[in-house]
Amino acid sequence: MTTKVVIQQPTPIMESRVSDQWHSGICDCCEDMPQCCFAFWCCPCFACRTTRDYGQCLCLPLLDICGLCIPSITLAMRVSMRHRYGIKDTICQDCLYATCCTACSWCQMATEMKERAIPIVLTNARPRL
Template sequence: MSENWNSDLLSCCDDMKSCCYGLWCCPCLACTVSGLFGQNRCLPLCDICSPAVMSAFGIPLCVPPAGLALRVGIRQKYEIKGSLCKDIATSCICVWCSWCQLHRELKYRNHTPAVVNQPKK
């Protein structure tokens, strides 16, 4: 059973904290998402360094490898509808929105509801 993303790609108003975090410090948000998903927090820094290193060898790189890998991993773990082509397009075209969506998704999935028991009087 596949389900949809909890929020759309451009649904920043659903969680203004994630949106502001991504707007003001997207690399920090990306590292937070990586940590929330159980990966090394420094993994998204590869997306910053890899284009420069690859272009030094004459290989153009437009797909952020860590961002794409985390997006695919989250989508597969939670059985979210989508495809690799959509993940590539999202990771390349709308980087900040993608990280914000991943952050909102993980916050929703990792949220555990609190149970309050009141003693009877």
């Protein structure tokens, strides 16, 4: 008599909330008041923290201080985030928001990262005998 042993690895199941739009508008930064105050009163610190949480160099946003008209790092982060999350928007809007609404733009990006953080839940992690 032979026995057949079947071993199956658990597969990660992800709940997807995929959208091709920003979860918050550029002027919705007041929905998270502590985040809004931090971004408004100390935008460079908030931008550095957001950039670090995004997986980039902590001090990268400080290069915007050297910029002439358009904050290039803020613009680059918006474009990168749009591409990573598949958000449909235009480079013209990114440029406008990065230039005229810098703190609101950073709040929008931080909110998007919170909304898109999808935990992986393992099911059947322990085989049943």
